[in-house]
Amino acid sequence: MALSKNKIKYIQSLKDKKHRLQQGTFVAEGQKLVFDLLSSCRCQLIAALPEVLAIHPEIKADEKVECSESDLKKASFLKTPPQIIGVFYQPALDESAFTADDKLSLVLDGIQDPGNMGTIVRTADWFGIETLYCSPDTVDIYTPKTVQATMGAIARVNIRYTDIAELVKNASQLPVYGTFLEGDNIYDAPLSSKGFIVMGSEGGGIRPEIEKYITRKLFIPNYPPDKPTSESLNVAVATAIICSEFRRRLAR
Numbered sequence: 001m002a003l004s005k006n007k008i009k010y011i012q013s014l015k016d017k018k019h020r021l022q023q024g025t026f027v028a029e030g031q032k033l034v035f036d037l038l039s040s041c042r043c044q045l046i047a048a049l050p051e052v053l054a055i056h057p058e059i060k061a062d063e064k065v066e067c068s069e070s071d072l073k074k075a076s077f078l079k080t081p082p083q084i085i086g087v088f089y090q091p092a093l094d095e096s097a098f099t100a101d102d103k104l105s106l107v108l109d110g111i112q113d114p115g116n117m118g119t120i121v122r123t124a125d126w127f128g129i130e131t132l133y134c135s136p137d138t139v140d141i142y143t144p145k146t147v148q149a150t151m152g153a154i155a156r157v158n159i160r161y162t163d164i165a166e167l168v169k170n171a172s173q174l175p176v177y178g179t180f181l182e183g184d185n186i187y188d189a190p191l192s193s194k195g196f197i198v199m200g201s202e203g204g205g206i207r208p209e210i211e212k213y214i215t216r217k218l219f220i221p222n223y224p225p226d227k228p229t230s231e232s233l234n235v236a237v238a239t240a241i242i243c244s245e246f247r248r249r250l251a252r
Contacts, residue, residue, distance in 0.1 A: 003047050003071035011047070011075040011087060017140050024090050026142035029078055034086040036152030041088040047075060048084035061086070077144040090142060093160060103194055104246060105131040107164050109210050110201035111138045111235060118149020119236035120199070125153035127243040132159045133167055133196075168196055168213040176215045178206050179238060183217035186245050193250050199239050218242070 013019040014027045025044055028034050031052070037043070043061035046053075050066045053059065073081040106124055111117050117139045124132060139146060141159050150157075168176045175195035183189075198214065200206035206214070220241055222229040233241070 003065055003067040003075060007045070007047070007065065008071065008075045011045075011085065014087065015077060015144055017143070020090070020140070020142050025087050026090055026147055027077065027144050028086045028088060028147050029076060029084070029144075030082040030148070031084055033148065033152055034084050037086060037088055037155055040155040041091055043086055043088050045087040046084065047072065047086075052083050078148075091155075093158070103131070104129050104192075105133060105196055106239070106243075107168065107196050107198040108132060108134045108138045109164060109198055109206050110135050110204065111199070113202055113235075114139050114143045114145035115149050116202065116234065116236040117141065117143075118146040118151075118154075120239050121146075121150045121157050121159070122153040123236065123240045123243055125150075125156050127247050129243060130156075130158055132157060133164055134159060134161045135164045136161050164198075165209050165213070168198065168210060171196060171213070171215075176213055177218055177242075178211065178214040178216075179220060179242065180206075180211075180214075180217045181219060183219035185221055186218045186242065187221070189216065189218055191246050191249050197239075197242060197246070199235055199242075202235050 011027060014023065014025060020026055028037050034046070038059065044063065046059055046061040046064045047067050048064070049069065049072070053064060053066055069081060072083070072085060075085055076082060106120070106129055108117075108120065111120065111134070121132065121141070138161065141154065147154060175192050176198060177195060178198040178200070198206055198210060220233065220238060
């Protein structure tokens, strides 16, 4: 059975946020990612090579289509087409997850690069940070490149797009962390087991309207301190360093 032109057109349309919102779906490609998502997300469509479907009869989807490598290449967003493509329904937000009083949460201020976004979600998943709050102009989590970069973590991390200025303004007694050149060395500064960690955009960092609500400024030092180095760290790398130090310190 071939993947029809209409199905290919539908999958390709999900590259655009407008169509993803209209359909309430997103695309995942490759066996590891698709099978990770099958365990936690309802699947609308599976398009795969016959041999993949033959050895995985347990796959549950509204529709399963056997197709050729040529069909998959036409539908895929990747340079090298995978053996399987899945279209999944976007899961409903778990409102109970968005209570920050007793845990660490990440706040993303205008992250633009899909790869960075996906890596940050994957990093949060690795370090047990279950909730991300994103400014409305942060890249859409369901952008195909972002979904691929999460490597399945998208199914385990709760993500909300919201007014992050209001969020951190109303943080009450919770600490709000952010990284700045004039901040305290993260390896010496006191760190809490709960609060918000704000990460700024690739080009502009944390915006002034958010910075004014930062209560604890941190700095990731280069090594050795007197040696000329790169001007800054990639935001996904910086997020990984910060999350690692929080977890290392609090695990003592």
